[in-house]
Amino acid sequence: MFKKMSLLTLAALMAVSLAACGKDSASTSSAAEGKDKITIKYWYAFGDKIEEAKLHLVDEFNKSQDRYKVIGEHQGNYDDLHAKVQAAFAAGNAPAVSDLEIASTGVFANSGMLEELTPFAERDKDQVKMDDFIKGLMGNAYVNDKLYGLPFMRSTPILYKNVSMLKEAGLNPAGPKNWQEFEQYARVLKEKGKTAISMPADIWFYEGFVAQSGGQMLSDDGKSAAFNSPEGVAPVEFWKKLSMDGLMKITVGNEAGANADKDWANQLSAFKFGSTAGVSAAIEIAKGNNFEMATAFMPANKSYGVPTGGCQLVMTSKLSDEEKEAAWAFIKFMTSKENTIYQHKHVGYLPTRVSAVESEELQQHFKEFPQYKVAVDQLEYARPRPMENAYPEVAKIVRSSIEKAILDPNVTPQEALNEAAEKANSLLKK
Amino acid sequence: MTLWEKLRPYGMVAPAILVFSVFFIYPIFYMIYLSMFDWNFISPTKNFVGLQNFVDLFKDPDFMQVLKNSLVYMLLTVSLTIGISLLFAVWLNRTGVFYGFVQGAIFSPHIISLVSISLLWSWLMDPEYGLLNWAIGLFGFEKLPWLSHPSTSLISLVIVAVWKGIGFNTLVFIAGLQSIPKDIYEAANLDQSRPWKTFARLTFPMLSPTVFFLVIINMISSFQVFETIAIMTQGGPVNSTNTLVYYIYDYGFRFFKIGYASAAGVVLLVIVGLLTLLYFKLLSNRIHYR
Numbered sequence A: 001m002f003k004k005m006s007l008l009t010l011a012a013l014m015a016v017s018l019a020a021c022g023k024d025s026a027s028t029s030s031a032a033e034g035k036d037k038i039t040i041k042y043w044y045a046f047g048d049k050i051e052e053a054k055l056h057l058v059d060e061f062n063k064s065q066d067r068y069k070v071i072g073e074h075q076g077n078y079d080d081l082h083a084k085v086q087a088a089f090a091a092g093n094a095p096a097v098s099d100l101e102i103a104s105t106g107v108f109a110n111s112g113m114l115e116e117l118t119p120f121a122e123r124d125k126d127q128v129k130m131d132d133f134i135k136g137l138m139g140n141a142y143v144n145d146k147l148y149g150l151p152f153m154r155s156t157p158i159l160y161k162n163v164s165m166l167k168e169a170g171l172n173p174a175g176p177k178n179w180q181e182f183e184q185y186a187r188v189l190k191e192k193g194k195t196a197i198s199m200p201a202d203i204w205f206y207e208g209f210v211a212q213s214g215g216q217m218l219s220d221d222g223k224s225a226a227f228n229s230p231e232g233v234a235p236v237e238f239w240k241k242l243s244m245d246g247l248m249k250i251t252v253g254n255e256a257g258a259n260a261d262k263d264w265a266n267q268l269s270a271f272k273f274g275s276t277a278g279v280s281a282a283i284e285i286a287k288g289n290n291f292e293m294a295t296a297f298m299p300a301n302k303s304y305g306v307p308t309g310g311c312q313l314v315m316t317s318k319l320s321d322e323e324k325e326a327a328w329a330f331i332k333f334m335t336s337k338e339n340t341i342y343q344h345k346h347v348g349y350l351p352t353r354v355s356a357v358e359s360e361e362l363q364q365h366f367k368e369f370p371q372y373k374v375a376v377d378q379l380e381y382a383r384p385r386p387m388e389n390a391y392p393e394v395a396k397i398v399r400s401s402i403e404k405a406i407l408d409p410n411v412t413p414q415e416a417l418n419e420a421a422e423k424a425n426s427l428l429k430k
Numbered sequence B: 001m002t003l004w005e006k007l008r009p010y011g012m013v014a015p016a017i018l019v020f021s022v023f024f025i026y027p028i029f030y031m032i033y034l035s036m037f038d039w040n041f042i043s044p045t046k047n048f049v050g051l052q053n054f055v056d057l058f059k060d061p062d063f064m065q066v067l068k069n070s071l072v073y074m075l076l077t078v079s080l081t082i083g084i085s086l087l088f089a090v091w092l093n094r095t096g097v098f099y100g101f102v103q104g105a106i107f108s109p110h111i112i113s114l115v116s117i118s119l120l121w122s123w124l125m126d127p128e129y130g131l132l133n134w135a136i137g138l139f140g141f142e143k144l145p146w147l148s149h150p151s152t153s154l155i156s157l158v159i160v161a162v163w164k165g166i167g168f169n170t171l172v173f174i175a176g177l178q179s180i181p182k183d184i185y186e187a188a189n190l191d192q193s194r195p196w197k198t199f200a201r202l203t204f205p206m207l208s209p210t211v212f213f214l215v216i217i218n219m220i221s222s223f224q225v226f227e228t229i230a231i232m233t234q235g236g237p238v239n240s241t242n243t244l245v246y247y248i249y250d251y252g253f254r255f256f257k258i259g260y261a262s263a264a265g266v267v268l269l270v271i272v273g274l275l276t277l278l279y280f281k282l283l284s285n286r287i288h289y290r
Helices: A002-028 A048-064 A078-090 A102-110 A118-123 A163-168 A179-191 A203-212 A230-244 A256-265 A276-288 A321-334 A337-346 A354-358 A360-368 A370-381 A391-407 A413-429 B003-034 B052-059 B061-092 B097-111 B114-124 B131-138 B150-178 B182-190 B195-223 B227-233 B244-254 B258-284
Strands: A038-044 A068-074 A097-101 A149-155 A157-162 A195-200 A248-251 A269-275 A293-296 A309-315
Touching: A038 A048, A038 A078, A038 A321, A048 A068, A048 A149, A048 A276, A048 A321, A048 A337, A068 A321, A078 A097, A078 A102, A078 B244, A097 A102, A097 A149, A097 A321, A102 A149, A102 A309, A102 A391, A149 A276, A149 A321, A157 A163, A157 A203, A157 A276, A157 A370, A179 A195, A179 A230, A179 A269, A195 A256, A203 A230, A203 A391, A230 A248, A230 A391, A230 A413, A248 A256, A256 A269, A256 A276, A269 A276, A276 A293, A276 A370, A293 A370, A309 A321, A337 A354, A337 A360, A354 A360, A360 A370, A391 A413, A391 B244, B003 B258, B052 B061, B052 B258, B061 B097, B061 B150, B061 B195, B061 B244, B097 B150, B114 B131, B114 B150, B114 B227, B150 B195, B150 B227, B182 B195, B195 B258, B227 B244, B244 B258
Parallel strands: A038 A068, A038 A097, A195 A248, A195 A269
Antiparallel strands: A097 A309, A149 A309, A157 A269, A157 A293
């Protein structure tokens, strides 16, 4: 009896595992099922409003035509998404279309994971209208003059202000416009027992502060570090001063950004820096917690300046011709004028097309909710992110050195950044 | 013996061996193979670099910091977990509603997902508004920076690991205590042995197989700590909580250096293997087996 049982179990197990294999291979070539629909996968990052908007657009695309079917799958934040796309690609099971954080375009394109989009854009130039995309957003779309992505949910960091809190402290809610004013505001707020700002020592914000000081992260050829120049050191000195004087709280960990947001939402801090992706959510929070909020440019040092951010849509290589057409049709749809207007209004990301910004619909929307317009105006001062292969690692080194400079009283920002630059140089030269 | 009887045992272990080979043995050898290449996981060509990855690894001051962090984390976690669990076990090894409740309460963290635990403790340890700082403030102590300063970040992670681990370890200790025959205790009583002496000369030696088992599994699992670090600190601030597995993840999946990450993986394999061997050699003689 027992013998029979175990044999049966074994047989059952094997049958199940075989069936599982069979099912997998069938679903990848789903066109064979007689439905004539080509099914592709689209992987995206982030939840909440961002996910709502993305899934809504996927749904609209599926309804808009009957040749292709797109299945959207959530993959966590950008880091998680990138790691999973990479692993899936190595396993031969990559999604046809994916979000890709703009600074990673270089690594992905150079390692051959991305399909070049130039021929598609060339062929359908009347539909895609490449000239219509806002110029400032195209810097990370090309690698070696080849097009690899179309701007989708793009952003810049902006300053979120709790206007009610500023008014209570007797501060002019129109400011702070520059670093000096920011520090003054922070000191006044501290006297009233409030923290001015909670923020992570985030590389994206740092890129902004460096731009505001007139510097850049890497040399023009991308072969060496430029952040240990006086323009790169100034932001860290500024942060160190604010942090030592208890005017700024540096948050850490995977949830550092979320925790900083939470402090702002709970009115523990008056300011936060954040992606324009958070505008809709912030307006709702302010309404729910009964305070008045506004958005503004990140404060200037020598000038205003911000990096752009967010994601573009890319197509993975190694697709069949049919899948490529499906993926391209989907990318075109997602980045159209109508849909960029939709995602901007629903989430707060930038409208990516000039025609969208100029449209009646958005002009009306800006009048009603000026908080949305700030990021669009700030684009004038925006610049692309570095996308060298080694940049993710360099970013980590820089972040670590910034933390060291802020937390260790015996280390000056210059020393910490020099050390980071030395490490970065050896990585960038390869 | 018929042929079937000869083959049967092999047939029975075959599924386990198959799974083990595919998911453990093969990856180990593949990792050792990859550790000698410069590869990004994707490109069709792998560049053979010999032992260069290992040379780079041991030249990297960050990696030395990572090894040190892993070691300190392991020593603190294992000693605190085992020590506190043993105390709890001796205290809770009796019947009664209250003891049952305490046992259940300290066991509950064991069944909660580490991700939830990490989020929960991130809030508790918030330097400005966290519950822990509020609590120590009541006793007049100064606020601690917890996760946000290199001086306290690693010990904060140890606290979380110990808090989560105590329940399970206590349970295993209690099971060990209850399997000690009662008649030896009666004999000790007749000889009027003092409680401390009974513990040192009788309970602890009888419990040594359990202690040995727990030390080993705690050491191995604390060397593999990942979730709390990925969520609570991401190895920071200033690399103070970066440990081996997180370092491997960073290089493999964020910086696309799979060869370098594999080399670090080989180092982890060697360390865990050596620790296990060492403990079997050193402790097996001193352990009382019945």
